Amino acid sequence: MIDKTTNQKAWFLVAPVVVLVAFNALIPLMTVVNYSVQETFGDNIFFWEGVKWFEQVLHSERFHDSLLRQLSFTSIILLIEVPLGVAVALSMPKKGPWVSVCLVLMALPLLIPWNVVGAMWNIFALPDIGLLGRMINGIGFDYNFTQQPTAAWFTVILMDVWHWTSLVTLLAYAGLCSIPDAYYQAARIDGASSWSVFRYIQLPKMKRVLTIAILLRFMDSFMIYTEPFVLTGGGPGNSTTFLSIDLVKIALGQFDLGPAAAMSLIYFLIILLLSWVFYTLMMRNEEQ
């Protein structure tokens, strides 16, 4: 056998990272795990409950409803924002003074704090005094997002599209800018149509950045809280109560810490799983 010298000093080198990760991720997460398997009546007295809270959450209709709402919301905004973002990026100028103007305009929505976005849209969409609300009612539609679930959904989606399409646009634009001019020339010489240029040059070249854009938008929209909370407060009724809003209601509204902790973990696992699925699917395409 080969004699290995054991040198435990190396552990000191990773210690700072371990401490950092422990404080910002592991310890908070363990607190949640702790709550998810116990019952507490305050005073730091805990009773072991096993997987009771998990079963309760997974069987509750309320959780199913918010999960379904969440999945619908995320799919809708992905279906709108990704094609729209790419389309905007394609129509942006490639050079000249307008490039910076466009870039700044595109970046503006991204710089506004989330609760401000919610407040802005709340006022903007009010049916009596808001510009958007008055306008929609003015052209003959009965629109009141504080009372009609459809109107509330429409407003939340419009707000998210306004706020986040820019992110997709900027990423797609970066991808487009990295394509050498010679590709377009070659396509012109071949007589390729603009659809072929998009399908066989631009799209493949944008693939990597679009993967990142889709992943980011998926994760962000799946965790959306502030904007709909400020805009609609989850209402009318429960119609715009997405997972994180529901979670806060359970944890801080009803103070059901056990079920809330269990739900947090399930929520976390769903995001992890879906992100992994997205990523693997898109990267597998890449390899083919």
Added chain:
Amino acid sequence: MSVELKNVTKLSGAETHIYETNLRLEEGEFNILLGTTLSGKTTLLRLMAGLEKPSMGEVWFNGEDVTGVPVQKRNLSMVYQQFINYPNMSVYENIASPLRVARTPAAEIKQRVDKVAELLKLGPMLKRMPNELSGGQQQRTAMARALVKDAGLVLLDEPLANLDYKLREELREELPKLFKESGATVVYATTEPIEALLLGGHTTTLHEGNVTQHGATAEIYRKPHDLLSAQVFSDPPINTAKVTKKKEWFFLSDKVRWLADDRYANLEDGVYTVGFRPHHINLMAKHDQTVTVQGSVVITEISGSESVVHIDVDGDTWVSLSHGIHRLEAGDEAELYIQTDRCLYFDEALRLIGD
């Protein structure tokens, strides 16, 4: 097809990219555009392709004015310095793509792609994706796309510049043969005089947007019209100096002089510019028609079997190229031999004398 530029000028804003140019390239010829970076090679190619419109003048193909004809109808193909292939198509699909656009029948596509692939040694790679190929193979794929079309005109914009030395030599040898068989007129832009000499055919020298000379490659090398063409077509750069002619003698300085040969017997006395290529000024006397100059070494570059010595002669820095390895240190005094029978003389306007 034959290509003709008639009084073509290209301006971009206040800048002139191409000054008034008249050029005729004959059908089936291998033409080289030789010039440094920014001399206008790419612009000329783009004008021929129709990717850019001339500000003034006309482009004619086969005796027809095509100035207003769009790129895709000009029946030409182009290869770039970068390796341009469709990233998510296999090599086969890439080569077939121009034919698919032209709606060629499937059976014919297969046959033509296979033939071109064989010619360019891409047979075993047909199923691979471009990013799985080496640079040389990627560029071969791009060339196959250019060849498969049976275009009348093939434009190559420094196609070998991004390849490594070995591959460059290999492709450089194959290229003229490949295009000879296809019968296409070829225009090949390059910055390297050596490449032009190895490829042969016809050469057009370019300098800052001006065509300085056009003709058979060897002819231009031997007899450049003017000093500019000679400078474009010389690497390492051609040496120049002032000489004074007095009767039958050329005086380089008070000490250095040589007899003018018969061609210059009738030349008036006066001051002229003499040009001699680096390999005509050596560290060893080659034959009797040489003169000796003294100078101090500035730097020596040794490349295997040749030594390039930069030398300071009375304030002028000259470049000499000699066979063999000569280890000269900077500051060393050296004697050099100029082959006077190979000297080129230029008049005041820097035009070649005895043209």
